[in-house]
Amino acid sequence: MPELPELQAHAERLSEQFGGREIAGFRPLAFTTLKTFSPDPALTHGHTLTGVSRRGKYLILHTDLLLDTGATDEGASPVSFIVHLMQGGRLEPDEKQAAKPRGGLARWTFDDGPALLLTEPGSERKAGVWLGAGDLGAAPPLLDLGPDADVVSPDDLAGLLAGHPMRLHGFLRDQHIVAGIGRRLANEICHRAKLSPFAGTAKLDAGQIERLHAAIGSCIVDGLAEERERTSLSKSKERTSAVHNQVGEPCPVCGDAVRAVEYRAYTVAYCPTCQTGGKVLADNTTSKFLK
Numbered sequence: 001m002p003e004l005p006e007l008q009a010h011a012e013r014l015s016e017q018f019g020g021r022e023i024a025g026f027r028p029l030a031f032t033t034l035k036t037f038s039p040d041p042a043l044t045h046g047h048t049l050t051g052v053s054r055r056g057k058y059l060i061l062h063t064d065l066l067l068d069t070g071a072t073d074e075g076a077s078p079v080s081f082i083v084h085l086m087q088g089g090r091l092e093p094d095e096k097q098a099a100k101p102r103g104g105l106a107r108w109t110f111d112d113g114p115a116l117l118l119t120e121p122g123s124e125r126k127a128g129v130w131l132g133a134g135d136l137g138a139a140p141p142l143l144d145l146g147p148d149a150d151v152v153s154p155d156d157l158a159g160l161l162a163g164h165p166m167r168l169h170g171f172l173r174d175q176h177i178v179a180g181i182g183r184r185l186a187n188e189i190c191h192r193a194k195l196s197p198f199a200g201t202a203k204l205d206a207g208q209i210e211r212l213h214a215a216i217g218s219c220i221v222d223g224l225a226e227e228r229e230r231t232s233l234s235k236s237k238e239r240t241s242a243v244h245n246q247v248g249e250p251c252p253v254c255g256d257a258v259r260a261v262e263y264r265a266y267t268v269a270y271c272p273t274c275q276t277g278g279k280v281l282a283d284n285t286t287s288k289f290l291k
Contacts, residue, residue, distance in 0.1 A: 001057065001085070001086065001087045001088075001165050001182050001183075001224070002057065002085055002182075002184070002233055003057065003180060003181060003182040003184060003185050004054070004057070004149055004179075004180030004181065004183075004220055004223075004224075005148060005185075005222075005223030005224040005226070006223070006227050006233055006234060007054045007055050007057060007058075007180075007219055008054050008150075008224055008227070009224055009227035009228045010091070010227070010230070010232075011046045011052045011053055011054040011059055011232070012053040013231070013232075014059070014061075014091070015051045015052045015053075016114060016127040017082075017093060017242070018052070018110070019049060019050060019051045019052070020048060020049070020050070020112040021048065021049055021112075021113065021251055022046065022047070022048055022049075022107060022110060022111040023044050023045055023046070023047055023048070023049055023063065023109075023208050024043070024045065024046075024109040024111050025039040025045055025107075025108070026042075026044060026081070026108050026109050027106065027107050027109075027237060028105070028106045028129070029100075029101070029104040029105055029106055029107060029136070030104070030105045030106075030125055031157065032125060032128075033105040033106045033118070033125070033127070033128055033129055033209070034106070034128075034129050034130075034131075034164055035128045035129065035130045035140075035141070036131050037130070038115035038131075039065075039067055039079055039131050039132075039133060041042055041074050041081075041131060042243070043065055043067070044065050044079060044081075046061050047063050047064050047065040047079075048063065048064045049061060049062070049110070049162040050063060050064050050078075051206060054064050055137070055142055055146045055148065055179070056135070056142070056143060056147065056148060056175055056179030056180050057084065057085075057175065057179070057182070058082050058083065058084050058180075058202065058222075059082070059083040059084075059085070059091060059179060060080050060082045060083075060136065060140065061080060061081040061082075061083065061108075061269065062078060063079050063081070064078060064079060064081060065079040066078055066079070067079055068108065069134050069281070071135050072210070073077060077133045077134035077135075077145075078133065079110075079131060079132070079133045080131070080133070081129055081130070081131055081269075082129070082130040082131070082132060082136065082141060082142065083118060083128070083129050083130075084127060084128050084141065085110045085120070085127050085214070086120060086126040086127045088120055088121050088122065089105070089118065089119065089120040089127035090118070090119050090120070090232075090233060091116060091117070091118050091124075092116070092117060092119070092177050092232060092233075093115070093116060093117075093242075094107060094114055094116060094117035095114045096107070097114075099105045099160075101117060101143060102119070103117065103119040103120055103121050103122075104117060104118070104119055104130050105118045105119060105120055105125060105127055105129075106118040108284045110209075113158070118261070121279065123171050126256060128141075131231060132266045140147070144175075144176050145175055145176065145179040146160070146174070146175065146176055146177045146178045146179050147178060147179065148178075148179050148180050149178045149179065149180040149185075149216055149220060150180065150216075150217070150220050152178060152213075154209070154210065154213045154214075155214075157178075157209060157212065158206075158209050160177055160178065160218075161201040161202065161209060161212075162201075162205055164177055164201055165200060165201055166200075166201055167197065167198045167199070167200065167201070168195060168196070168197055168198065168199045168201055168212075169174060169184050169186050169187075169190060169197035169198065169268055170205075170276075171201045172186040172216075173191060175185050180220075181216075182203075183244070183266045183267075184191050184224070184236055184241060184244040184245075185219055185220070186221050187241070187243050187244040187270070188217050188241055188242060188243065188244055189215045190211070190215075190217075190269055190270065191195045191242050191251075191253075191269075191270060191274060191275060192218065192219055192242070193208070193211040193212045193214070193215035193217035193273050194211060194274060194275055195208060195211070196270065196276045196281075197261075197268045197275070197283065198261075198274050199267075208225040223239065226239065226240060237272050242258075242259045242271075243269040243270060243271060244269050245269070246258045247259065247260040247267065247269055251271040251273065251274060253271065253274055254271065254273040254274055256272055258270070258271055259271070259272055259280055259282065260283070261281050261282075261283050262283055274277070279289075
């Protein structure tokens with residue numbers, strides 16, 4: 001699944017390509033794609049897509065359509081499309097505009113030039129589109145997101161760690177606590193911070209928290225710089241990683257073999273020398289070694 005660096009860079013590309021263009025239409029191509037019934041997407045026709053931004057792992061397509069929702073005392077608010085790509089979704093320029101594009105979920109057309117197509121491979125089709133106006137963070141799907149990982153302060157991070165006693169890797173991936181980090185970044189952050197992915201969050205000392213905050217920032221900065229060199233969303237295996245997708249390979253820091261704890265849906269990758277004092281963690285979720 002694309003994470004904060006990939007989505008931030010992609011939002012910037014989409015803003016450059018589509019910002020300032022007039023929306024001619026929006027059409028869901030699968031009945032499960034549109035997750036809201038109000039505002040009506042048809043209201044955006046004839047209005048301008050002013051830009052694309054990101055919140056957590058969501059892309060936000062801003063328009064100049066103003067609606068008074070009555071939710072605030074500030075009057076009319078701009079309407080935005082909120083898009084979640086899920087695991088394999090893509091939001092890319094659509095030159096062909098085929099009637100039945102492969103994996104097509106939704107399409108935005110404009111007064112001229114290519115359309116914008118949301119696709120997702122496979123049959124589950126979990127990617128979705130929401131419409132909102134006003135304070136987007138006060139309603140689904142952004143309502144329960146934690147602060148974005150690239151702006152959380154050291155003090156706030158310390159408070160979140162103390163308030164959510166759990167394993168560090170799970171903490172980093174929980175979008176309700178800190179938004180924007182997924183499996184790859186969690187692996188890379190733990191490695192760069194020299195912390196076990198199974199360290200207890202409430203037990204981290206001040207020095208470890210400082211290293212963790214620095215690792216979050218540097219991993220995001222490095223990932224964003226790399227993604228800005230691309231012309232489209234990268235795949236996980238294309239992203240530079242020290243431990244993620246490197247199981248069995250030598251750690252670039254110490255040369256020890258990268259190890260893994262395998263779960264059904266994902267893999268926790270780590271370097272024993274750098275992160276666990278040389279201890280190789282048992283590959284099951286109930287082991288006494290997973291601390």
